[in-house]
Amino acid sequence: MDLNFAKMPDQLIPAIVQDAGTGQVLMLGYFNAEAWAKTQAEGRVTFFSRSRQRLWTKGETSGHYLQVVSLHVDCDQDTVLVLAHPDGPTCHRGTTSCFDVAVPVAAVAPVASSTGILVGVGAPAPAVGFLAELDQLIERRRQFPAEEPGSYTVRLFEKGLARIAQKVGEEAVETVIDAMAGNKAGLAGEAADLVYHLLVLLRISGSSLNELLAVLRQRHQTIGAGQRRPLPE
Known part of the structure; x- marks a missing residue:
């Protein structure tokens, strides 16, 4: 199954990256057709950077590449789940995940929803x-x-x-x-x-x-x- 870039106004498909070993959610990026092809050809995750308006291989500066294990296209062909082995911290802050809290949890003022769910605390990894x-x-x-x-x-x-x-x-x-x-x-x-x-x-x-x-x-x-x-x- 391939991606349907034509469905998206900017021709960019969101890609969720998950650690293939631990299941932790690492980051969100975007594929255009060229980045999608390059990722499959090289086995390293390459995105299209919206801020730089160019292809961007994750880790090209830091050396913390994302080595692709498998790629999973959703049922609508407009989202990708990338299972990868990270070569180091994924986030530019030096944390494992871009969703990690960068400061001690005690210093965070979490927001509680009407259901009691806390927003902004903890790491996005399943306990197992x-x-x-x-x-x-x-x-x-x-x-x-x-x-x-x-x-x-x-x-x-x-x-x-x-x-x-x-x-x-x-x-x-x-x-x-x-x-x-x-x-x-x-x-x-x-x-x-x-x-x-x-x-x-x-x-x-x-x-x-x-x-x-x-x-x-x-x-x-x-x-x-x-x-x-x-x-x-």
């Missing part, structure tokens, strides 16, 4: 996206331990696979104990420890959160197609 951020950070600690030599994650990797696997087992047992005891507060903490150590175990074993999610997605699609997996004993 933090798992992807954590997984990426864990992998960075594995690859570049000298950046944070004293971090707990670096020390775990130094202890090796056996110790990390042992920690997963310990945290799993503690999670079960709190669940059986009805300790809701403790359960959340132990479950968090379990998930963190599991992500470390996946990385030291050459796997990742993405591979885990791919398996879950495939199983879900199988069930959706009517192919039921046998229930556990």
Whole structure:
């Protein structure tokens, strides 16, 4: 499916950019036909800048390019969702997203709508996206331990696979104990420890959160197609 530039008076199609790893909304830009073609040809997001009246490859000055993962045209062919991997902060202010609050939340005077929704506070990322951020950070600690030599994650990797696997087992047992005891507060903490150590175990074993999610997605699609997996004993 291609874009219908003729629908727009200025021949510009809005493009929403979302982090392919975390799901965070990064920015809004505009494609004209040339920018759309250049983005597909080069694999880096190029917009048409309305203020400069020229093509603009995001990151051409800062080096913080947006590497395209996939492009999704909406049903009316007049909007694009761009999934990309950012090479650094997307916003010129140095924040991850152009929608991030640039000042501490405490200094912001949020506007409450009639429904109680707050406007102007927080980051535009789904909470579950933090798992992807954590997984990426864990992998960075594995690859570049000298950046944070004293971090707990670096020390775990130094202890090796056996110790990390042992920690997963310990945290799993503690999670079960709190669940059986009805300790809701403790359960959340132990479950968090379990998930963190599991992500470390996946990385030291050459796997990742993405591979885990791919398996879950495939199983879900199988069930959706009517192919039921046998229930556990």
